[in-house]
Amino acid sequence: MKKTRSKRQSGQFVVPGDPLGVIEEFIPGQGTYVEKGKIHAKISGRTLLDMQNKKVSIYPLVRGARVPRIGSIVTGQVSNLLSKTAIIRISRIGKESLSGVFSGLLYISDISQSYVDSIHDACKRGDIIRAKVISVTNHIYHLSTTDKNLGVIYSFCSRCGHMLQRRRYRMVCPKCGKYEKRHAAIDYGKDVS
Numbered sequence: 001m002k003k004t005r006s007k008r009q010s011g012q013f014v015v016p017g018d019p020l021g022v023i024e025e026f027i028p029g030q031g032t033y034v035e036k037g038k039i040h041a042k043i044s045g046r047t048l049l050d051m052q053n054k055k056v057s058i059y060p061l062v063r064g065a066r067v068p069r070i071g072s073i074v075t076g077q078v079s080n081l082l083s084k085t086a087i088i089r090i091s092r093i094g095k096e097s098l099s100g101v102f103s104g105l106l107y108i109s110d111i112s113q114s115y116v117d118s119i120h121d122a123c124k125r126g127d128i129i130r131a132k133v134i135s136v137t138n139h140i141y142h143l144s145t146t147d148k149n150l151g152v153i154y155s156f157c158s159r160c161g162h163m164l165q166r167r168r169y170r171m172v173c174p175k176c177g178k179y180e181k182r183h184a185a186i187d188y189g190k191d192v193s
C-alpha cells in the first residue's frame with residue numbers, strides 16, 4: 001500500500017481549493033477549510049506549516065489577492081508559440097495587476113469565430129493580448145479571443161521591433177514599412193490603462 005503523506009512545505013504558493021493535507025495529519029488553521037477530511041486553501045497565499053503543533057494555515061500574500069477565474073478578462077504577453085497554441089504570461093485581470101505568475105494557453109480554435117490557418121497570423125511572441133478565461137485545469141488558464149473586444153492590443157514588428165499600427169485588416173510598421181498579420185482587438189493600440 002502506498003503511503004499518502006503530504007509533501008507540503010512552508011512557503012508554497014497556493015490558490016483557493018488547493019489540497020493542504022488531511023485532518024489526521026494537521027489541524028486546519030487560518031485561511032483553510034475542511035471537506036471530507038481533507039484540508040484545502042480558502043485564500044491565495046503562502047503555506048505555513050507549524051510542525052510542532054501540527055497546524056497548517058495560509059498567510060495571505062496580498063490582501064484580497066486576485067486570481068483569474070472562468071469568465072475573467074485577462075491581459076498578458078505572448079511568451080511562446082507552439083504549432084497550434086500561444087502561451088500567455090497573464091499579468092492582469094481587468095485593470096488590476098496580479099500577484100504571482102499565471103500561465104494561459106490560447107488554442108488556435110479559440111482565437112477567432114472564423115477559421116485561423118496559422119497561429120503566426122494571429123499573434124507573435126512579445127505581443128500584448130487581452131483574452132477571456134474559458135476553463136482552468138491544474139492552474140493553467142485556457143483562453144479565448146473570439147469576442148470583438150479581445151485579441152492583440154499591442155504588437156511589435158518582427159523585423160525591427162517598432163510598435164505596429166493597424167491599417168484596415170493588416171498591421172504595418174511605421175518605421176520599416178513591413179506588413180504583418182494579427183488577430184487584433186477592436187481597440188488595438190488604445191488600451192493605456
Ligand SMILES: [Zn+2]
Nearest residue numbers: 157160173176
Ligand atoms: Zn519594422
